[in-house]
Amino acid sequence: MLAVSELACLKGDRLLFRGLSFSLEPGELLRVAGPNGVGKTSLLRLLAGLTQPEAGEVRWHGTPLARAREDFHRGLLYLGHAAALNDLLTPLENLRFACAAAGDEAEETACVRALERIGLAAQLDLPARVLSQGQRRRVGLARLFLSAARPLWILDEPFTALDVNAVADLAATLSAHCEAGGAVMLTTHQEAPFARAPRVLDLGGRAC
Numbered sequence: 001m002l003a004v005s006e007l008a009c010l011k012g013d014r015l016l017f018r019g020l021s022f023s024l025e026p027g028e029l030l031r032v033a034g035p036n037g038v039g040k041t042s043l044l045r046l047l048a049g050l051t052q053p054e055a056g057e058v059r060w061h062g063t064p065l066a067r068a069r070e071d072f073h074r075g076l077l078y079l080g081h082a083a084a085l086n087d088l089l090t091p092l093e094n095l096r097f098a099c100a101a102a103g104d105e106a107e108e109t110a111c112v113r114a115l116e117r118i119g120l121a122a123q124l125d126l127p128a129r130v131l132s133q134g135q136r137r138r139v140g141l142a143r144l145f146l147s148a149a150r151p152l153w154i155l156d157e158p159f160t161a162l163d164v165n166a167v168a169d170l171a172a173t174l175s176a177h178c179e180a181g182g183a184v185m186l187t188t189h190q191e192a193p194f195a196r197a198p199r200v201l202d203l204g205g206r207a208c
């Protein structure tokens with residue numbers, strides 16, 4: 001699905017990593033590990049097309065990303081580590097806006113169902129500014145339930161601020177996506193009860 005070869009990432013005047021090669025196949029869950037500041041978020045942002053690599057190549061189903069951008073972005077769900085909500089809008093409005101911005105036609109009823117599924121049934125009509133950190137995180141994660149058709153999920157710290165039950169629920173959702181033929185690449189500093197242990201890509205040992 002995704003093939004990364006000889007990737008290098010420069011931030012400011014600091015080379016975070018170089019010569020990074022790995023692949024991600026359907027059904028796989030890949031956890032990017034390593035200490036704070038090693039470059040995990042930078043790697044995910046680079047793969048999501050938000051920044052450019054200093055060197056190396058990313059292929060999507062065998063085609064260099066530069067020539068497969070449209071197809072890649074149709075197949076990708078990227079959730080960054082910040083909740084990125086408009087505080088004046090409700091969870092429902094935020095979710096519909098995020099879907100529209102990503103080019104997804106999300107019916108109101110489907111969005112309501114996704115928010116209920118993620119545990120926000122009682123917060124549907126509240127302004128996002130009054131939500132707790134865990135609830136803000138859940139608004140973003142509700143997109144998972146509207147993105148089954150996107151095979152590749154790249155998630156930066158998706159478990160942050162979630163309670164124990166929500167962590168277990170999210171781990172089950174990600175495991176189910178992989179079992180259905182999707183792939184997940186994520187960063188997290190905490191353990192989660194995945195159905196199968198994730199493959200680990202440790203950036204710590206590769207840092208420059």
Ligand SMILES: Nc1ncnc2c1ncn2[C@@H]1O[C@H](COP(=O)(O)OP(=O)(O)OP(=O)(O)O)[C@@H](O)[C@H]1O
Pocket residue numbers: 011012013014016034035036037038039040041042043
């Ligand atoms: N514009 C920049 N100029 C210089 N350094 C930068 C710039 N942007 C990011 N960095 C540095 O790049 C490094 C990698 O940051 P990144 O957010 O990718 O780390 P991370 O592994 O995700 O860390 P964490 O576990 O804390 O989330 C950090 O040391 C950060 O300070």
